[in-house]
Amino acid sequence: MKKDPKILYQEVILRHNKAPVRYQKMEGAQHHLDAYNPICGDRFSIFLEVANGVISAIHFHGYGCTISKASTSVMVEQLQGKTVEEAMKISKRFLAMIQHKDDEEAPLIRDESLLAFAPARDFPGRDSCATLSWDELLRFLQNLHS
Amino acid sequence: MTGESIRDKFPIFNTYPDLAYLDNAATTQKPTSVLEAITHYYQAENANIHRGIYRLAAKATDRYEQTRNQVMRFLKAPERECIIFTKGTTEGINIVAQSFLTARLNPGDEVLISAMEHHANLVPWQMICAQRGARLRIIPITKSGEIDMETIDELLTANTRMVALTHISNTLGTINPIEAIIEKAHKQDIPVLIDAAQSVAHYDLNVQSLDCDFLVFSGHKMYGPTGVGVLYGKREWLEEMSPYQYGGDMIRLVQFEKTTFAPLPNKLEAGTPNIAGIAALGAAISFLNSQDLSVIQKHIQELGSYTRKLLAEIPDLRLIGEASHVTGIVSFFLEDIHPHDIATFLDHSDIAVRAGHHCTQPLMNLYGIPGTARASFAAYNTQEEVDRLVASLLEMKAFFA
Numbered sequence: 001m002k003k004d005p006k007i008l009y010q011e012v013i014l015r016h017n018k019a020p021v022r023y024q025k026m027e028g029a030q031h032h033l034d035a036y037n038p039i040c041g042d043r044f045s046i047f048l049e050v051a052n053g054v055i056s057a058i059h060f061h062g063y064g065c066t067i068s069k070a071s072t073s074v075m076v077e078q079l080q081g082k083t084v085e086e087a088m089k090i091s092k093r094f095l096a097m098i099q100h101k102d103d104e105e106a107p108l109i110r111d112e113s114l115l116a117f118a119p120a121r122d123f124p125g126r127d128s129c130a131t132l133s134w135d136e137l138l139r140f141l142q143n144l145h146s
Numbered sequence: 147m148t149g150e151s152i153r154d155k156f157p158i159f160n161t162y163p164d165l166a167y168l169d170n171a172a173t174t175q176k177p178t179s180v181l182e183a184i185t186h187y188y189q190a191e192n193a194n195i196h197r198g199i200y201r202l203a204a205k206a207t208d209r210y211e212q213t214r215n216q217v218m219r220f221l222k223a224p225e226r227e228c229i230i231f232t233k234g235t236t237e238g239i240n241i242v243a244q245s246f247l248t249a250r251l252n253p254g255d256e257v258l259i260s261a262m263e264h265h266a267n268l269v270p271w272q273m274i275c276a277q278r279g280a281r282l283r284i285i286p287i288t289k290s291g292e293i294d295m296e297t298i299d300e301l302l303t304a305n306t307r308m309v310a311l312t313h314i315s316n317t318l319g320t321i322n323p324i325e326a327i328i329e330k331a332h333k334q335d336i337p338v339l340i341d342a343a344q345s346v347a348h349y350d351l352n353v354q355s356l357d358c359d360f361l362v363f364s365g366h367k368m369y370g371p372t373g374v375g376v377l378y379g380k381r382e383w384l385e386e387m388s389p390y391q392y393g394g395d396m397i398r399l400v401q402f403e404k405t406t407f408a409p410l411p412n413k414l415e416a417g418t419p420n421i422a423g424i425a426a427l428g429a430a431i432s433f434l435n436s437q438d439l440s441v442i443q444k445h446i447q448e449l450g451s452y453t454r455k456l457l458a459e460i461p462d463l464r465l466i467g468e469a470s471h472v473t474g475i476v477s478f479f480l481e482d483i484h485p486h487d488i489a490t491f492l493d494h495s496d497i498a499v500r501a502g503h504h505c506t507q508p509l510m511n512l513y514g515i516p517g518t519a520r521a522s523f524a525a526y527n528t529q530e531e532v533d534r535l536v537a538s539l540l541e542m543k544a545f546f547a
Contacts, residue, residue, distance in 0.1 A: 003494040005545060009487075014546070040486055040502045041516030063516055065484035066546070123490055 008123050009066060010116040016070035021077040022059040029059070035072070035136035037128060042068045044133050046076075050144065053084050060133070067120055067129035074113045075133055084141055090114075091138040097121075098130050147437060148445040149528040155433075156526055157181065166497040166531040171316045171344060171475050171504075171522035173366045176430075180370060183429035187422045194418055196395055210421055213428035214411070217376055220431050221361065222352040225381060227410040231419055234375035235343040236266040238362030239310070241377055241414065242339055243270035245387040246360075247308050253279030256305045258336075260285040260293055260322070261512060262315045265505040267341045271310055280307070287512070291318035291467035298330055306336050314344035317504045317520065318467025319450060319475030321345075328358055337383065343367055344475070347434070347524070348443045353378050365423065369524075370430030374423035377414075384410050391416040437525070446474030446523040449532060453521055456536045460543070466518050474523035477504070479515050483546055488519040491542040497535055 026047035033046040044062035048055060058080045060072050075094075079087045094114050098121055109115055120130040153159050155177040158167075167175060193203040195210045211226075218226045232238045247257070257271045261284050275282045285301055286294045302309070309331045314321050328338045337359035342351060347368035353361055360383070364375040379387075389396055389407060393416040398406040407413045453476045457463055462481040480488065485501035492499055502517045503510045510517060521535060 005491055005494050005542075008490060009545070040484075041507075041510065042484075042486075043516070065486035067486070124493075126486070126490060129486060 008119050008126065010119070012074075012113050012116045013066060013070040016073040016077075016113075017066045020060070020069055020073035022080070023061060023073065024059050025061045026057070026059045029057075031140065033136050033140050035062075035133040037064075037068070037132050039125075039128070040065065042129065042132060044068070044072050046072070046133060046137060048140075050084065055079055055082055055084065055087055064132070065129055067117070067126055068132045071117055071130045072133040074117075075137065078111070078113070079137075084145055088138060088141045088145065091134050091141065094134055095131055095138065098127050148442055148525050152437075153526045155179075159526070162496070164496040166495075166527075166534055168521040168523065168527065168531065168535065169498045169500045170524035170527070171367070171520065172500050173372070174347065174369045174524050175526065176369055176371065176426075177433050179433055180426045180429045183426045184371065184422045187425040191425070192422070195421060196412070206421060209425050209428070210419070213424045213431075216428050216431050220351075220435075221376075221378055222354055223378055224354060228353075228378055228381055228384065230377040230379065230384070230411050230414045231424055232362075232375045232377050233373055233420075234364040234366070235341060235362045236364075238360075238375055238377035239266055239339065239341065240270045241387075241390050242360050242362075242379070243274045245390040245414075246337075246379075246383055247271075248274055248278065249386075249388075250307055251275070251278040251280045254305060255280040255307045256283050256303060257281070258283050258285060258301055258306055258309045260311055261287045262291065262293075262318055262320065262506065262509050263310070263312055264316055264341065264343070265507070266343075267310050267312060267339075268508070271308070281305075284508075285311075287320075287509075290469050291315070291320050292469045292471075293320075293322055293327075295323065295326070298327060302331060302334055302336060304334070306331075306334065308339065309336055310339040310341070312341040312344070313349070314473055314475070315467065315506075316344050316475065316522075317477050317506045317509055317518070318469065319472045319477070319522075320467055320469040321349075321471040321473055323471075324358070325356060328356060332357065344473070348439065348446055348473070350439060359383055365427040365430060368430055369433055371420075371423045371426040373420045374427050381410070384414065387414065389413055389416065393417050442525045445525065446527070447472075448474075449523040449527055449529065450474035450476055452529060453532050453535070456532065457539075460536070460539060462543075463539075466513055466515070474527075475520065476522070477518040477520045479518045480543075483542065485517045485519045487546070488539070488542065491545070492519075492535065492538050495534065495538045495541075497531070497538055499535070 029047035031048040035044045042064035047059040049057040117130040120126045191205040193206040195207045339360040340358045342363040346363040361378040366372040396416040466477040489501035
């Protein structure tokens with residue numbers, strides 16, 4: 001039975017995939033993260049500048065599928081200018097949503113760009129596409145914070 | 147019998163009538179006879195093997211050992227003692243690397259594999275080489291995904307202790323000239339292991355005429371169950387090998403102070419095996435014997451070339467692996483659409499293909515790509531399914547444009 005690809009590939013995702021936010025390498029960035037999924041070969045470099053507890057700049061570059069690229073683009077768009085604490089909170093809530101743990105984190109996500117990735121939960125193997133960069137970033141932020 | 151006419155033998159297509167299953171290089175679907183062999187074993191023949199005195203135990207042992215004879219005939223092996231049951235191809239290769247090669251490998255020695263090997267026929271050798279201070283060397287491939295035969299002579303050196311080679315590449319579909327390479331290696335007394343995982347189902351294998359030293363394959367890629375496979379080895383090598391697992395069945399005499407080992411094949415088969423799986427493997431061999439293998443082989447090769455022909459017409463699509471001797475395995479890459487997206491989109495139309503590096507990461511690196519989508523065919527696939535694949539790809543291109 002045919003399924004509608006638009007369920008997974010929503011407009012906002014296609015848009016971010018076509019024109020990803022701050023998709024450029026940052027030479028000499030203060031921090032350089034490597035988000036890598038060995039199963040599929042998706043790999044993004046995430047470049048960050050953190051000053052006074054604020055993510056003053058965040059860029060990304062690399063190779064990935066529509067979902068992982070769009071997800072990283074949304075992450076970069078949402079988290080620039082946020083404090084480390086705020087960024088951690090948003091990341092945790094996004095990951096909780098993808099991992100079906102909505103009830104653990106309140107308030108629920110209302111942001112349209114983040115909600116667009118919810119369907120990835122129901123497509124085999126695609127949830128890890130959505131969480132790839134967020135997972136890597138959260139780990140980094142948690143280390144920074146402690 | 148191929149295509150539509152053989153489909154009824156495979157119950158999964160009753161469960162999923164719209165399924166275009168194009169991932170046979172990953173695993174094949176099973177005919178009813180194979181499923182029935184498992185049930186029959188547990189309903190009428192189940193007991194532990196080799197040790198029982200009662201009649202049911204004899205039935206179990208007979209089933210197990212008859213299957214060994216079947217495999218021996220299937221591979222045209224000289225003796226049943228040369229047939230060792232394993233969990234699969236990966237285990238078979240690991241056994242040879244650990245139990246055969248380690249003892250023979252010294253610092254400065256070399257092991258030779260090709261650039262197109264599956265991780266199972268790469269990592270074990272890499273690890274043993276690292277352990278023993280030996281060097282892993284790689285036979286390069288040409289742009290069309292064929293072994294560069296011009297390099298073989300210089301790569302077979304006085305230090306080469308082993309060659310391990312795939313018969314058919316699971317990513318490129320390339321059929322390698324294994325007879326020629328075995329001959330060259332043997333001129334210098336270098337033993338050769340052949341990974342027959344992708345060839346066992348559809349290509350006639352004769353270990354005596356190939357004269358390979360070892361050959362490995364898995365049941366699940368030849369219409370048989372998962373969890374079983376075969377390691378064939380020349381008797382002299384298997385006799386030389388010390389067991390890699392110790393325990394029941396592989397012993398002769400056990401005392402607290404010391405233990406002696408059973409003769410072949412039991413020496414290399416510790417513990418209770420997947421007897422039902424072996425019974426089903428036998429049924430899979432019977433199934434293949436009841437078919438005309440040359441007809442099936444032609445069928446999958448034709449599906450492969452038909453697919454290549456149609457895919458070549460799609461803009462921005464690149465085929466990986468265009469050897470002159472090639473089987474029904476087709477890997478492709480779209481410039482602007484990631485393999486995962488291809489696979490998800492095709493799944494929407496009930497078409498199953500694999501996406502990723504296909505356990506050949508170094509090969510992907512050589513081509514400068516992170517992965518491909520791969521369609522691979524078996525006896526039950528049809529031209530209509532290929533047409534569906536192509537139509538779906540074109541729809542997908544329009545969607546992402």
